[in-house]
Amino acid sequence: MGDAQFSLRKIAIPAFGPTVLFGLGNGAVLPVIALSARDMGASPAMAGVVVALIGLGSLTGNIPAALLTSRIGERKALIGASILTIVALLLCVFAVHPAMLALGTLMIGLATSVFYLARQTFLIEAVPFALRARALSTLGGTHRIGMFVGPFAAAGAMHFMGLSGAYWVAIVALIGAGILSFAVPELELTPGRGAGLAIKPKMATMAVTHAKVYLTLGVGILLISAMRAARQIVIPLWADSIGLSPTATALIFGVTSAVDMLMFYPAGKIMDEYGRLWVALPCTLLMGLALALMPLTTSLAPFVMASMLLGFGNGFGSGIAMTLGADASPPTGRTEFLGIWRLISDVGTSAGPFLLSGMTALVSLGAGIVVTGSFGFLAAALFWRWLPHIRPSEADRT
Template sequence: MPSPSDLPTASEFSFRKIAVQAFGPSLLFGVGEGAILPIIPLTARDLGASVPIAALIVGLISLGSLLNNIPASLITIRWGERWAIVAAGIWSAMGMALCLWTSDLRLFSIGCLMVGMSQAVYYLARQSYMAEAVPIAYRARAMSTLGGVMRIGMFIGPFLAAAGVHAYGLDAAYAIGIVAAIAAAAIGARLPDLKAAPLPAGQVAPASVTTLSTLRDHRRVFLTLGIGVVLVAAVRASRQAVIPLWAEHLALAPALASLIYGLSGGIDMLVFYPAGKVMDHKGRRWVAVPSMLIMGTALILMPFTHGFTTLLIAALAIGFGNGIGSGMIMTLGADHSPSHGRAHFLGVWRLLSDIGSSFGPALLSFLAGSLSLAAGIATTGGIALLAAGALAYWIPHQDRT
């Protein structure tokens, strides 16, 4: 098992050597989640749930991730990144299997919660592994690619599920998800374990790290750049609802709304690697700030769109802005995480991200209900601009090597 000293230097490193083991599980996790997410509310309805309850059950996936971020750090520390990834794949498959085989709505809800719990473990373990295994000169490209291949999987998954559901019914989507999760675990099992390098002669081992000590020792980062992470996550989570809701407001046909959403997602997937390269060579600010500025401007202008073409332009801008920010939160987390106690730090970092992901859509829903959908979308755009300012101010000037 290699130690960090055994890992390649920047001049020796090649993505080709780790591509399958490092990025394959992300692609497959994305396929599995993408396959089941559109089907969960339909299954819930078939099991007798009302529309609000079905929406709540979908939200259990995000809740499971939110609640499990800190336990995920403990699991990763106890078992190591490789076995944490394997465990996440198996736990996700078990949750999907419970969704597939139960006819009880409560058990179905537990299955969805299990899928969300596995997300937290997997996301943290893969980020922690890449932060250790990849030289810092390639870090942003590695994190951007992790986020990018996950999005590709999320894009592919619904199409595979659609074909399976057409041929065999709703159960086929869960079968696809189970196969993808198990395959992700199998590929993840091939990752080499990482061991801490031995301490230099005469150096004393650092004190034991806990979540509380991590919060105390890194409180300045969490209360500054961490706020920016919350804002970024809020905007990203809200954008997924904004496009279809505004398309419906404009009375566009569902097929046109789906086309706009798909094209926006396509742009999102195409730009992640070049953006990572810019972050590695020029610095994190060069991508993080423009990402939020572009999304914020597009969201603020979206309520002024009046048809297919103008909405498509705004949606493409949102997709581009979100795409260049792929892996941004993971990269910043890895940059600021200590080598000793990294998993604890990243667990808190992911918790901040998940808080933002829960807060954004909730605020959008509240404003759309109390004021108007246009006000909710414009406010989301304002949050994006606020995030751009926070990132510009708090990302260190010397953030690369």
């Protein structure tokens, strides 16, 4: 199918519907997992560990997810990830000990890595290059929409059912995601794709062969991921430090998330028409600038402006990690390449909050925020050096 005849609308429901529902499920349970652990007698520190196991599961699951998806295909991987998440959520619902809850959250993290790797691989294969960035930024945007709606849906259910209501909302959403995944068409094997499935390059070989990409653009993505993860801590902590109420903080966070969500399609369109650099640079520079300015804010209005700038920069980079990974991935062994790529991204996601906490403990919260913001300027320098400075239409699309 040529670029002119292809339309994202034709695959919208099977391509993006499961992602919205999967994100909704995650958004519904993330705010209540720590509360569930506390209800079962876990200490605050242990409750934090239980929540962190989702990230650990996703981090450690990237390589197995790549091998699994390469072997069984995207459609089966999506369905399997949905089923595994449902089982994990049921384990959380009926957990009577923090250890059972911890196992459930670890399983959620593992399933998440499988789901999003399969989702990304499917879109790379199904969508023409000219629409790739729009498709992947929309994928990131639909995940954001689900994560945004999830807590509100959970709040409504918890009003009647208690904490378990959040998990049942997620279970219903994941059942829907699994059903919609059945509608995902099986991809026809192109020569390059068929070869990739037959040869199945080893992960170590893939890492060595593409080391230059991983150590340049991959490091840039790692730095973006670190900022993105840290921003979720920066906003509430700095709001508290300047004396804002929890209610005001929640409202500001919601407004920031709304600004973030609005940018996903424009970002993809700019990447497709003008080049990846035109999004990578604004994303990193705006996030870096916002974080650098935040410690200078001492009242509500400046803080809101800095937070919105941070959300705008993050939203402007919607899909950038997946798009750059897609562009760099080889036709043969694409899934394996993306497994390592996602691993690098998740290392940044995991390390960002720890680096912020370490700098805060050693110096101050303001210093930790500024150091985190410096990642944006370093990432911008890497992208300026290693990304093409020409439009995609002028580049070789093979």
